[in-house]
Structure formats: structure tokens, C-alpha cells
Amino acid sequence: MNSIxxxxxxxxxxxxxxxxxxxxxxxxxxxxxxxxxxIAIIPLGSILVEVFKNGLTAISxxxxxxxxxxxxxxxxxxxxAIQGTLIIIGLSSIIGVPIGVMSGxxxxxxGDNALARFVRFFNDVFMxxxxxxxxxxxxxxxxxxxxxxxVWAGAFALSLIMFPIVARTTExxxxxxxxxxxxxxxxxxxxxxxITFRIVISAAKSGMITGILLSVSRIGGETAPLIMTxxxxxxxxxxxxxxxxxxxxxxxxxxxxxxxxxxxQGWGAALVLIMIILGINLGIRYYFMNKKNGFIGQLIxxxxxxxx
Amino acid sequence: MDKTNLNLKKRIISDKVFKIxxxxxxxxxxxxxxxxxxxxxSESYPIWEEEGLSFITKTDWNAVEDRESxxxxxxxxxxxxxxxxxxxxxxxxxIGIAMFISDAPPKIGAPLGFMVELLAAVPSVIYGxxxxxxxRIYFRDWFETPLHNAFGxxxxxxxxxxxxxxILTASVILAIMIIPTVSAVSREIMxxxxxxxxxxxxxxxxxKWEMFKLAIFPxxxxxxxxxxxxxxxxxxxxxxxxxxxxxxxxGIGAIPSSLFGPxxxxxxxxxxxxxxxxxxxxxxxxxxxxxxILLLIAxxxxxxxxxxxxxxxxxxxxxxxx
Numbered sequence: 001m002n003s004i005x006x007x008x009x010x011x012x013x014x015x016x017x018x019x020x021x022x023x024x025x026x027x028x029x030x031x032x033x034x035x036x037x038x039i040a041i042i043p044l045g046s047i048l049v050e051v052f053k054n055g056l057t058a059i060s061x062x063x064x065x066x067x068x069x070x071x072x073x074x075x076x077x078x079x080x081a082i083q084g085t086l087i088i089i090g091l092s093s094i095i096g097v098p099i100g101v102m103s104g105x106x107x108x109x110x111g112d113n114a115l116a117r118f119v120r121f122f123n124d125v126f127m128x129x130x131x132x133x134x135x136x137x138x139x140x141x142x143x144x145x146x147x148x149x150x151v152w153a154g155a156f157a158l159s160l161i162m163f164p165i166v167a168r169t170t171e172x173x174x175x176x177x178x179x180x181x182x183x184x185x186x187x188x189x190x191x192x193x194x195i196t197f198r199i200v201i202s203a204a205k206s207g208m209i210t211g212i213l214l215s216v217s218r219i220g221g222e223t224a225p226l227i228m229t230x231x232x233x234x235x236x237x238x239x240x241x242x243x244x245x246x247x248x249x250x251x252x253x254x255x256x257x258x259x260x261x262x263x264x265q266g267w268g269a270a271l272v273l274i275m276i277i278l279g280i281n282l283g284i285r286y287y288f289m290n291k292k293n294g295f296i297g298q299l300i301x302x303x304x305x306x307x308x
Numbered sequence: 309m310d311k312t313n314l315n316l317k318k319r320i321i322s323d324k325v326f327k328i329x330x331x332x333x334x335x336x337x338x339x340x341x342x343x344x345x346x347x348x349x350s351e352s353y354p355i356w357e358e359e360g361l362s363f364i365t366k367t368d369w370n371a372v373e374d375r376e377s378x379x380x381x382x383x384x385x386x387x388x389x390x391x392x393x394x395x396x397x398x399x400x401x402x403i404g405i406a407m408f409i410s411d412a413p414p415k416i417g418a419p420l421g422f423m424v425e426l427l428a429a430v431p432s433v434i435y436g437x438x439x440x441x442x443x444r445i446y447f448r449d450w451f452e453t454p455l456h457n458a459f460g461x462x463x464x465x466x467x468x469x470x471x472x473x474x475i476l477t478a479s480v481i482l483a484i485m486i487i488p489t490v491s492a493v494s495r496e497i498m499x500x501x502x503x504x505x506x507x508x509x510x511x512x513x514x515x516k517w518e519m520f521k522l523a524i525f526p527x528x529x530x531x532x533x534x535x536x537x538x539x540x541x542x543x544x545x546x547x548x549x550x551x552x553x554x555x556x557x558x559g560i561g562a563i564p565s566s567l568f569g570p571x572x573x574x575x576x577x578x579x580x581x582x583x584x585x586x587x588x589x590x591x592x593x594x595x596x597x598x599x600x601i602l603l604l605i606a607x608x609x610x611x612x613x614x615x616x617x618x619x620x621x622x623x624x625x626x627x628x629x630x
Binding site for chain 1: 326338409420427430431435541582611
């Protein structure tokens with residue numbers, strides 16, 4: 001009798017110990033896991049703070065519009081770099097977006113066979129290719145053949161980074177369009193390509209635009225392939241066949257100089273670049289998070305109400 | 309009657325053209341992959357002819373005319389070392405982040421997850437700039453120098469005077485750069501674990517951590533390994549930040565000897581020397597040869613990673629709801 005009571009007591013205390021221990025372990029893991037997130041966010045915060053703090057002191061109207069002065073003088077600006085980045089983004093989009101969109105259409109609309117599975121797989125693998133390899137490739141087939149550095153080579157190299165991203169996001173967003181939309185088009189006797197362009201794509205537009213903007217923000221910061229294709233220059237764009245500057249290249253070159261003024265200019269250029277790229281990223285995010293009730297959604301609602 | 313026939317024919321033709329156009333655009337990626345491999349192979353041919361397979365095992369790097377001698381071993385080792393250290397730091401952090409975000413209430417998890425993803429949006433050259441002018445200084449003064457002072461004489465890992473431009477700094481920056489990729493993919497994979505599995509674990513009285521141990525980790529092991537390998541692929545190909553931080557040694561000096569010594573990776577030597585190399589000498593073929601090795605390593609890593617990840621996500625589609 002007594003021994004049963006004792007044993008019960010013993011088990012109960014063992015059980016309590018066990019639970020306490022397990023809950024403690026659980027709590028410790030929770031803290032570790034949370035600190036992982038904090039550790040990852042600290043660098044982001046530090047980067048943003050440093051870029052804004054140092055960049056803002058460098059930025060002025062002259063800095064944004066003028067050509068770079070002589071090394072270490074601290075004069076001049078990054079006008080050609082900003083212009084070059086915009087040009088190279090535009091040109092690579094002209095090459096990369098149509099290919100990416102068509103490739104995405106292929107994967108989504110004709111994607112039910114072995115070839116498409118193969119393409120999809122290599123698309124994913126190609127997306128992760130080291131970008132410097134793409135730079136070498138563009139150098140070999142364009143710069144080496146032409147005999148001089150060329151803006152087209154840079155645009156081609158960046159388009160290679162761009163099109164798999166566009167293809168993948170296009171495919172994903174086209175697949176979201178219900179099959180019945182396509183069937184409705186077929187029932188109207190429309191051709192497949194008209195159905196695709198007029199019905200499916202217009203329904204999937206926002207997803208595709210997101211993908212394109214994401215790929216733009218990705219190539220905007222790309223440096224490695226530009227080193228061997230557009231080289232960098234301190235003059236404004238003059239022709240497609242001469243070296244051109246771009247923001248990431250300018251940041252790299254400035255960071256190699258041993259002068260404090262160059263370092264400061266590097267921070268200024270970094271601020272401009274990060275504003276462009278984070279602007280695109282945050283803009284997309286904000287737009288999608290607040291499509292109905294957010295800032296843009298409110299504007300649309302207001303306009304609708306006003307027209308009523 | 310004739311008119312409808314003509315119409316039909318036209319329709320068939322325009323649709324065929326559309327289909328062919330889409331297929332061509334789809335196969336563009338395959339053509340490019342083959343072309344890249346072919347171009348790198350043919351343009352680096354002189355170096356393979358000159359050095360043979362010893363190009364992979366030699367350590368000299370001399371571009372002086374008439375004394376040219378090239379070996380890629382130090383850079384292969386540099387890439388492998390930095391990526392391995394980056395994985396050791398980055399993967400546990402990323403899996404922790406994925407655990408936290410997949411488990412936290414959306415109101416906390418979503419913004420934190422978004423911030424971690426923003427790390428992927430920061431351009432590599434800005435990581436380099438930050439690493440060079442901010443991170444390096446603190447890291448050298450607060451972490452490397454104390455370690456060196458304490459263990460430098462006894463443990464070879466910590467020998468070498470820390471200057472900040474070294475293997476460890478580059479690896480830590482690489483670790484930060486792979487976190488968004490690895491944590492995002494791991495999160496997707498943890499989400500793919502069927503709800504029933506988690507509920508079963510909870511029903512046995514498991515705490516949250518025990519639920520992860522019992523239900524999620526065994527189920528998503530393959531996928532998590534795939535996610536880490538995906539991060540490895542990122543780390544191997546990363547160029548600019550590493551170029552700015554690794555100290556850019558060449559030749560035998562670039563063989564990683566201590567955590568605080570300078571080195572060089574495959575991508576950084578290409579970024580540093582490609583423009584100066586003359587296409588006429590074998591300096592450029594040597595760099596392209598390094599590029600070819602890098603490409604092969606990257607392809608192998610990424611193919612394995614994608615096979616593992618897609619297999620995991622496919623199991624999800626098949627296994628739930630049965």
C-alpha cells in the first residue's frame with residue numbers, strides 16, 4: 001500500500017522533472033532560433049545605415065550629374081555611371097524580356113512534355129550560373145569578335161541573367177490563370193496565340209510585371225559580367241562601340257582607390273544604386289501587400305469614387 | 309466553304325508559328341548552355357594543350373612573357389575553403405531562420421522573413437563596399453585580433469597577422485549572402501511537410517522543438533540538404549564581394565594556409581585579371597580554363613541541389629491527402 005503511494009509520488013516528480021526539462025529545452029531552442037533571425041538582420045541594418053549615413057554626405061546635384069574628376073580630387077560625380085546603368089538595364093530588358101516571356105509561355109502553355117521538363121530544369125540550373133561566366137561568354141562571342149568593348153556585349157550578358165528569371169515567373173503566373181479562361185477563348189473560336197496574348201497574359205499581367213521588375217533589380221547591381229564587356233569609363237555614353245560606365249562598376253573602381261574622398265564617392269554611388277534596387281523591391285512588395293487597402297488601392301478607390 | 313477552309317488553314321499556320329516561336333524561346337536556354345560550355349572549352353584549349361591536366365594541380369601563376377606558367381589549384385582550393393566556411397556559418401543560421409519564420413505568427417514572421425529576403429536584393433558590390441570599409445575593421449579588431457593573440461602561436465588556423473582582408477572575412481560575408489537563398493528554400497520545404505505529421509507529433513505531447521525533431525526534420529532532410537547545396541552554388545559563383553575582401557594573393561601564396569591569410573577564388577582571379585590579360589598569350593586561356601572549372605563545379609552543385617529540392621517538393625504533391 002505504502003509502496004504504491006511512494007511509487008506514484010516518485011513517478012509524478014519524475015514526470016514533472018521531465019516536462020520541466022523538455023520545456024526548458026524548447027525555450028532555449030526558441031531563443032536560439034530567434035537570435036538567428038536577429039544575427040541575419042544586423043548586417044542588413046548596418047549596410048543600410050552606413051550607406052545612407054555616408055552616402056547622403058556625398059550626394060549633391062553636381063555629384064549626380066557630372067563626370068568623375070581626377071582620381072582622389074574628390075571632385076566630379078557619377079553622372080555617366082547613372083546614365084550607363086539606365087542604358088544597360090533598358091537594353092538588356094529589350095533582349096531579355098521577350099525571350100523570357102516567350103520561354104515562359106512555352107513552359108506554361110506547351111509545357112506538358114519531356115522537352116519542357118528538360119528546359120524547366122536547365123532554366124533553374126542556368127539561373128544559378130556564376131555571373132562572371134556569362135561575362136566571359138559575352139566577351140568571347142561579342143567583344144573578341146568585334147575587337148573592341150561594346151555596350152551590346154554587356155547588355156547581352158545581363159540579358160542572360162534576366163531571361164530565366166522572367167521565364168520562371170511568367171510560367172508561374174500564367175499557370176495561375178484558370179483553364180476555363182482559355183476554354184472560353186477556344187469556344188469563341190480564337191486562335192491559340194490570340195488567347196495567350198489577349199486573355200491569359202492580360203489576366204496574369206501583374207505577376208509577370210513583378211518578375212520583370214525583380215529581374216531588373218537583380219541585373220542593376222550586377223558587376224562581374226560588366227567588367228569584361230563594357231569595362232567602365234569616365235565619359236558620358238557616346239556610342240555602342242566604346243566602353244561605358246555603370247554604377248556597380250564605378251563603386252568597385254572607387255573602392256580600389258586609396259583616397260578618403262573616393263571612398264565617400266563610393267558610398268554616394270552605393271546610395272543611388274541601393275535606392276534604385278530597394279525602391280523596386282519595396283515598391284513591388286508594398287503594391288502587393290496593399291493591393292486592396294493600401295496606398296495605391298486607396299488612390300484607385302478614391303478615383304473611382306470621384307468619377308461616380 | 310472555301311473561305312472557311314482558308315481561314316482554318318491560316319489559323320493553323322499562325323498557331324504553328326506561335327508554337328514554334330515559343331519552343332525556340334524555350335530551347336534558347338539549352339542552346340546557350342551548350343554554347344557556353346563549347347566556347348569556354350575551345351577558348352581555353354591552348355592552356356590544356358600547354359599544361360595538360362597539371363593545370364589543375366599546379367600552383368604557379370606567372371604571366372611574365374616567356375616564363376608563363378599557370379596552375380589553378382590555389383584558386384580551386386580558395387573557392388572550396390571560403391564556400392565551406394560560409395556554409396558552416398550560413399546553413400545553421402538559415403535553418404534557424406526558416407524554423408522561426410515557418411512557426412511564428414504571420415504578423416511577426418512575415419516582416420522578419422521579408423527583411424531576411426531583402427539581404428538577397430542588396431547588390432554584391434555593396435556587400436563588398438560595406439565589408440571593406442565597415443565590417444572588416446570591426447571584425448579585425450574585435451574578433452580576429454583577440455583570436456590571433458590567444459591561439460595564434462599554437463593553432464595554425466589562427467596564425468598569420470590579421471589584416472581583415474583574408475579568408476575568414478570573405479567567408480563571413482559569403483555566409484551572409486547565402487542566408488536569404490537557403491532560408492527561403494528551407495522555409496518552403498518545411499511548409500511542404502504535411503500538416504498531419506505535425507499534428508501527430510503534437511498529439512504525442514511533443515513540444516515545438518520536439519515536433520521539429522519528430523515530424524519536420526526527418527521528413528524534410530533531403531530538401532534541406534538540397535537547400536544548403538543551393539547556397540553552396542551561390543557561394544561558389546559569388547564574385548565581387550569576395551574579390552574586394554579576400555586579399556587577392558596569386559600563385560603559391562593563394563593556397564589557404566590560415567583563416568587570417570589572403571587567398572584568391574576562381575571567380576575573383578578572373579575578375580581581377582581578365583581585362584589585363586592579352587588574348588594572344590596563354591594568360592587569357594588560363595583564366596578561361598579557370599572559368600571552365602568553375603562552370604563545371606557550379607553545374608554539378610546546382611544539378612544535385614535542384615534534383616534534391618524538386619524531389620522533395622514533388623513528394624509533397626503526391627503524399628498528402630492520400
